[in-house]
Amino acid sequence: MSPGSCDNRPALPWREKRASIHRLLGAPQTGCQRIRVYERGFSSNHSIMTQFKNPVREWNSSAYHRLSQPQVTWGKKVLSRLRLRGDELVLDAGCGTGRLTADLLQALPGGRVVALDVSQNMARSAREFLQPQFGGRARVIVADLVDLPFAAVFDGIVSTAAFHWVLDHDRLFRGLFQSLRPGGWLQAQCGGGQNIARLTRRMDALASKADFAPFLAGFPSPWLYQNAEGASETLRRAGFIDIQTSLESAPTLLDDRRHYAEFVKTVIVRTHLERLPVARLRDLYVSELADQAANDDPPFLLDYWRLNLSARKP
Numbered sequence: 001m002s003p004g005s006c007d008n009r010p011a012l013p014w015r016e017k018r019a020s021i022h023r024l025l026g027a028p029q030t031g032c033q034r035i036r037v038y039e040r041g042f043s044s045n046h047s048i049m050t051q052f053k054n055p056v057r058e059w060n061s062s063a064y065h066r067l068s069q070p071q072v073t074w075g076k077k078v079l080s081r082l083r084l085r086g087d088e089l090v091l092d093a094g095c096g097t098g099r100l101t102a103d104l105l106q107a108l109p110g111g112r113v114v115a116l117d118v119s120q121n122m123a124r125s126a127r128e129f130l131q132p133q134f135g136g137r138a139r140v141i142v143a144d145l146v147d148l149p150f151a152a153v154f155d156g157i158v159s160t161a162a163f164h165w166v167l168d169h170d171r172l173f174r175g176l177f178q179s180l181r182p183g184g185w186l187q188a189q190c191g192g193g194q195n196i197a198r199l200t201r202r203m204d205a206l207a208s209k210a211d212f213a214p215f216l217a218g219f220p221s222p223w224l225y226q227n228a229e230g231a232s233e234t235l236r237r238a239g240f241i242d243i244q245t246s247l248e249s250a251p252t253l254l255d256d257r258r259h260y261a262e263f264v265k266t267v268i269v270r271t272h273l274e275r276l277p278v279a280r281l282r283d284l285y286v287s288e289l290a291d292q293a294a295n296d297d298p299p300f301l302l303d304y305w306r307l308n309l310s311a312r313k314p
């Protein structure tokens, strides 16, 4: 039985959840159904899977919306790679506040997008941003990329600046593969290779200083930066074909000290700051990084590297 076809098997537990999935995706609820979901799928209100806010997963979404021009610039290049008919159902995996989801929806005049994020703040901001413009064509859900509740649902998956926050790429790519219909595509970009290596060295040095060591010494990296070969192999293990991966340098110059400090605090060292117990230490940590960046030539340059991923489900 192909994943997208009808079958006459007796009701299985996942079927009980199917009606809410159909409401979520706006798909017809009668006749031959091609949407499958596992029992562990959506909660009964089918929009919030994470019941309690997990601070490490939360973002200051209004600050991110304002500061995310670098991510939006990179993401627009990823969207320009898409070859769309215009009526597809696409997953935006790690949508943030939805700035790029909006561009994706504009390229899909007859299609729909499920925008997914693990952060409730991000999802709420994305909902507020997208639904007045796109109504039911945009659905925003809170879910974890390592526990995707879809099976053979999407024509395509887009993801930008999100996968490096997921430490288990085998599990991530298996879930994405499973979420795609046969023939479905993945176009993504995330941090990779030597991404922010200079900043990371500075963060490591700070973690051993007396002020920060009690909270940050031994704190494992919250990011996984694969290289092109490693990512290609991980996609292949998940079952993908037509795999293309590449690294590109994306040096990003911020305007001044204030912009640098706010950007680094909101986008990069969020989880490190969570571990520091008082505002004085959090301010000191960001200030030390900004001081060092001020002495660089040019000052306030982030040494970003992006990993491009393109693949297809057979």
Ligand SMILES: C[S@@+](CC[C@H](N)C(=O)[O-])C[C@H]1O[C@@H](n2cnc3c(N)ncnc32)[C@H](O)[C@@H]1O
Binding pocket: 057, 059, 068, 071, 072, 075, 093, 094, 095, 096, 097, 098, 099, 100, 116, 117, 118, 119, 122, 143, 144, 145, 146, 159, 160, 161, 162, 165, 166
């Ligand atoms: C830097 S933002 C990128 C947002 C948007 N794609 C963009 O390019 O502006 C990374 C996003 O990935 C989300 N994210 C990180 N880990 C995730 C996970 N395990 N499951 C779902 N979303 C995740 C974060 O909550 C955040 O919204």
